[in-house]
Amino acid sequence: MTTRKEYIQEQRLAKLDRIRSRKVDPYPSRYQRTHQISEAIALFEQQEKAGIAEAPPVTVAGRIIASRDMGKASFMDIRDGSGKIQLFFSKDKLGEEYQFLADLDLGDFIGVTGKLWRTRTKEITVQASGWVLLSKSLLPLPDKWHGLTDVEKRYRQRYLDLLTSEEVRNIFRTRSRAISSLRRFLDGRGFLEVETPVLQAVAAGAMAKPFVTHHEALDRDLYLRIALELYLKRLIIGGMDKVYEIGRVFRNEGISTKHNPEFTMLETYEAYADYNAVMKMVEEMVSTVAQDVLGAMKAGFAGTTIDLTPPWPRMTLREATLKYSGIDFEEHPEATDLRQQMLAHGMAGVDEKMSWGRLLDQVVSTFVEPKLIQPTFLMDYPVEMSPLAKRKPDNPKLVERFELFVGGIEMANSFTELNDPMEQRQRFLQQEKERAAYGDEETDRLDNDFLLAMEHGMPPTGGLGVGVDRLVMLLTDQQSIREVILFPQLRTV
RNA sequence: GGGCCGUUAGCUCAGUGGUAGAGCACCUGACUUUUAAUCAGGGUGUCGUGGGUUCGACCCCCACACGGCUCACCA
Numbered sequence: 001m002t003t004r005k006e007y008i009q010e011q012r013l014a015k016l017d018r019i020r021s022r023k024v025d026p027y028p029s030r031y032q033r034t035h036q037i038s039e040a041i042a043l044f045e046q047q048e049k050a051g052i053a054e055a056p057p058v059t060v061a062g063r064i065i066a067s068r069d070m071g072k073a074s075f076m077d078i079r080d081g082s083g084k085i086q087l088f089f090s091k092d093k094l095g096e097e098y099q100f101l102a103d104l105d106l107g108d109f110i111g112v113t114g115k116l117w118r119t120r121t122k123e124i125t126v127q128a129s130g131w132v133l134l135s136k137s138l139l140p141l142p143d144k145w146h147g148l149t150d151v152e153k154r155y156r157q158r159y160l161d162l163l164t165s166e167e168v169r170n171i172f173r174t175r176s177r178a179i180s181s182l183r184r185f186l187d188g189r190g191f192l193e194v195e196t197p198v199l200q201a202v203a204a205g206a207m208a209k210p211f212v213t214h215h216e217a218l219d220r221d222l223y224l225r226i227a228l229e230l231y232l233k234r235l236i237i238g239g240m241d242k243v244y245e246i247g248r249v250f251r252n253e254g255i256s257t258k259h260n261p262e263f264t265m266l267e268t269y270e271a272y273a274d275y276n277a278v279m280k281m282v283e284e285m286v287s288t289v290a291q292d293v294l295g296a297m298k299a300g301f302a303g304t305t306i307d308l309t310p311p312w313p314r315m316t317l318r319e320a321t322l323k324y325s326g327i328d329f330e331e332h333p334e335a336t337d338l339r340q341q342m343l344a345h346g347m348a349g350v351d352e353k354m355s356w357g358r359l360l361d362q363v364v365s366t367f368v369e370p371k372l373i374q375p376t377f378l379m380d381y382p383v384e385m386s387p388l389a390k391r392k393p394d395n396p397k398l399v400e401r402f403e404l405f406v407g408g409i410e411m412a413n414s415f416t417e418l419n420d421p422m423e424q425r426q427r428f429l430q431q432e433k434e435r436a437a438y439g440d441e442e443t444d445r446l447d448n449d450f451l452l453a454m455e456h457g458m459p460p461t462g463g464l465g466v467g468v469d470r471l472v473m474l475l476t477d478q479q480s481i482r483e484v485i486l487f488p489q490l491r492t493v
Numbered sequence: 494g495g496g497c498c499g500u501u502a503g504c505u506c507a508g509u510g511g512u513a514g515a516g517c518a519c520c521u522g523a524c525u526u527u528u529a530a531u532c533a534g535g536g537u538g539u540c541g542u543g544g545g546u547u548c549g550a551c552c553c554c555c556a557c558a559c560g561g562c563u564c565a566c567c568a
Contacts, residue, residue, distance in 0.1 A: 007503095008518080066529080069527095070524060070530080071523070073524090074527085075530085090525060120526060121526075123527090140518060142503075142505085144529065145504095145517065145529055146504065146516095146517080151560065152559070153504095153560095160504095207567090256567075257563095259568090365567090385568095480561095490559085
């Protein structure tokens with residue numbers, strides 16, 4: 001039985017045989033090009049501007065993405081990483097070599113030498129004086145006009161998606177530029193970029209369920225990090241006053257348009273700063289990145305325009321929940337009481353087995369977060385929700401913490417870091433108690449080694465975590481995190 | 494995990510309880526300035542998988558797989 005795909009492949013294999021029978025290597029080891037395609041085009045435009053009639057020959061290489069055969073002359077479009085250019089082949093110029101073009105297919109890579117000129121339709125074109133096959137493709141590319149629309153295929157075979165979609169290529173170009181811009185911003189402020197362990201004995205520093213793995217030689221379980229936090233704080237303790245890390249963290253949780261099991265986090269820690277200073281820095285950082293990447297402080301997102309010009313409004317969590325849900329959490333300090341309020345305000349699916357902090361988190365995500373479209377800082381969270389943050393001096397029930405919301409999505413989380421080792425131990429123990437009481441695997445974990453570090457003395461510090469993927473979603477107007485991650489997690493088939 | 498929707502040619506998509514369709518791609522031929530080239534001809538399919546109903550299933554039913562959206566979960 002011959003499937004259509006096999007039929008196409010047989011034809012390509014036959015071409016491969018013909019090519020080899022001419023003693024041509026279809027996969028040569030090297031090829032010397034003189035210009036990237038965009039460079040060749042720039043060169044020609046420059047010379048044209050200067051009035052130089054005859055452009056020097058160039059040698060370019062790329063993948064054939066279109067072919068228009070005219071009999072004794074033909075056109076092809078090739079693309080490399082920098083752009084695309086048209087090629088012109090004619091029989092009177094190439095002689096016998098011309099007929100071998102018949103063994104080329106869309107998808108093959110070729111190298112071409114020739115001089116540049118404009119066709120009568122004004123397109124800059126390489127007039128081939130010689131060409132060489134650089135790599136033969138054996139499978140057809142997706143439809144040149146429609147590209148790939150099957151989302152599953154787009155993610156599983158991202159290379160095809162990238163090949164056929166300029167938009168997708170641009171998303172990942174923007175992602176790269178945004179990350180460079182983040183680094184530039186922080187480097188410029190004297191932050192030191194560091195790398196900390198991915199494999200950890202205790203996965204602490206956030207409320208999330210970790211992935212477990214096993215180290216054979218040590219014969220012990222290790223966890224993939226769920227946050228960068230506790231190791232970066234160890235560095236603050238070690239006297240690195242300003243540090244940051246951009247790295248992958250892993251959370252063994254559900255997949256959604258806003259969650260991928262592995263995602264990229266930026267965390268910064270600055271000694272002698274507090275959350276107010278960090279807030280200011282975040283505004284500047286995000287608006288600077290937007291300016292760098294978009295050339296503007298405004299971003300179109302989900303059909304609205306988001307204005308990132310600082311300063312951004314600040315609201316306490318209490319104000320926000322009162323305003324958007326009508327619930328004043330300070331009046332309901334017990335879990336049963338708060339749960340009742342939530343039910344009274346029409347919330348469904350309020351789990352019996354949730355702690356007060358988790359319940360309040362529900363209120364915030366249901367009523368408050370969706371309303372925070374323009375960039376907004378929510379400040380001053382209850383201590384129950386924030387085991388690593390320092391209490392407010394004037395209200396010990398609250399901590400100096402903020403979260404940044406843009407487009408209804410949480411982008412960043414920050415606090416004035418708790419640096420009292422005795423209290424930190426108590427907070428960890430409280431978390432452990434809650435885990436026991438509620439059986440919640442996401443409750444933060446006690447990290448003795450981290451406490452040991454803190455007991456040696458930790459300066460007052462402002463810390464920050466930014467969801468880089470989500471920031472890229474904002475900058476590229478994408479509603480799904482999978483669109484900004486090259487290879488998002490999918491079930492293996 | 495629940496609900497809804499989807500899965501047909503390499504790609505994009507139509508389709509009917511009774512022989513499986515189009516465009517692009519591909520193959521053959523024509524063509525020396527094309528731009529989704531054009532013109533003439535060609536058809537290369539496990540209709541997601543497995544059951545069931547039926548004289549007959551791509552279509553109807555059930556289960557499963559994968560994906561999307563959504564709720565739950567999750568900062």
